[in-house]
């Protein structure tokens with residue numbers, strides 16, 4: 438009889454169980470049957486610990502350090518760039534039990550939450566108080582505050598409230614040496630030397646395991662009107678959005694743009710009639726405004742559209758007549774899964790440009806793509822008001838390394854010169870490694886790697902991921 442050697446995951450699991458009898462742990466068998474989230478390799482490491490407090494997380498991290506086991510932080514696992522993937526011998530540290538909304542300071546408009554609180558759960562707790570988070574994403578049901586901090590998430594409201602970095606007032610995180618970085622201030626103004634929490638925000642788990650967060654809050658404006666507006670260009674959409682923002686009776690709550698190819702295919706997949714849309718439309722703006730009441734918001738929106746119809750170059754428009762119809766409009770923009778059902782390997786990108794450069798960028802990018810391979814095509818859509826485009830390349834099939842580099846060049850060349858970023862809101866993870874090494878200023882890259890080596894000399898936190906030190 439031959440005895441199989443235990444795998445690195447089984448060895449780590451058994452050692453952990455002996456060292457942490459009170460901690461909730463999951464091993465290879467527990468994780469085998471669970472849905473891994475957005476990346477199939479999220480659970481590949483096979484061992485997960487679910488600390489219920491900062492102290493427990495710190496003890497686990499010290500254990501990992503002593504046993505030289507790399508640590509992978511995971512929140513809702515909705516990340517789109519493979520930042521949460523794990524490998525054999527690595528310990529997944531989940532924030533699922535750090536899920537307490539600890540204190541809502543309604544008058545101060547701040548909230549202190551555990552890193553594992555899901556965005557939508559927080560929004561639901563705030564809504565009865567007339568408050569909400571200043572940030573919103575389509576993955577709200579599952580994405581956690583800790584994950585959003587770590588990726589510096591953006592979303593629908595970034596044009597107005599900024600990104601996650603601008604929402605975080607205070608932060609607590611366990612550093613790779615097991616010490617606790619505690620900076621849970623509840624104030625906007627802090628001018629007390631370098632604000633090091635910003636290293637952890639957007640650090641994708643490389644510099645610290647986020648355990649608690651203090652967020653700013655915004656007024657909730659539930660009385661909404663929503664419209665789809667056909668336009669000749671992104672420039673027209675930007676001007677129309679500016680005009681809506683200038684109307685005192687309205688508050689702009691969303692300005693998402695779908696280029697015609699994306700819009701028509703999304704509509705087809707969602708069974709949505711596009712007969713109302715003029716054929717000469719380049720892009721469709723999904724806009725939402727709030728007002729004192731739904732009726733007032735709808736009347737004011739219709740009045741603005743009528744006033745600006747010719748000046749803004751509107752080709753056609755549809756104002757939602759019910760909440761159900763408004764939800765359907767949002768579905769066209771937010772549920773883009775049809776792309777990957779038809780093109781499972783479609784390379785996907787998330788770039789940002791100054792909004793005034795969107796038309797030029799999209800035209801140049803399409804020309805570069807067609808020059809590289811006339812068969813390739815692209816869906817383009819995104820958060821127009823802050824210049825964030827999501828791009829999915831179709832008809833590529835299984836891309837060779839040469840194809841991947843050609844596509845990357847078509848998408849990224851010129852982005853930096855126009856004043857944009859090759860990664861807007863999804864992060865770097867494992868999938869944007871080549872882009873980070875190619876398109877990040879070398880001085881900035883070296884600095885990030887030097888800081889990583891100083892804080893995490895053994896490279897334990899999110900090994901093999903940004904900043905690739």
Ligand SMILES: Cc1cc2nc3c(=O)[nH]c(=O)nc-3n(C[C@H](O)[C@H](O)[C@H](O)COP(=O)(O)OP(=O)(O)OC[C@H]3O[C@@H](n4cnc5c(N)ncnc54)[C@H](O)[C@@H]3O)c2cc1C
Nearest residue numbers: 512513514515516520581583584585590591592642647862
């Ligand atoms: C349908 C859909 C729509 C989306 N829309 C948007 C959008 O509009 N805007 C946007 O910005 N993103 C969007 N995303 C991407 C994703 O939701 C965000 O990146 C989100 O911030 C990830 O949160 P999470 O809790 O799922 O993190 P995870 O996926 O679990 O982790 C993401 C990264 O953060 C690290 N991490 C997680 N928790 C911690 C922690 N506590 N401490 C340290 N590191 C940690 C992980 O190691 C990983 O590198 C979307 C995703 C989907 C599926």
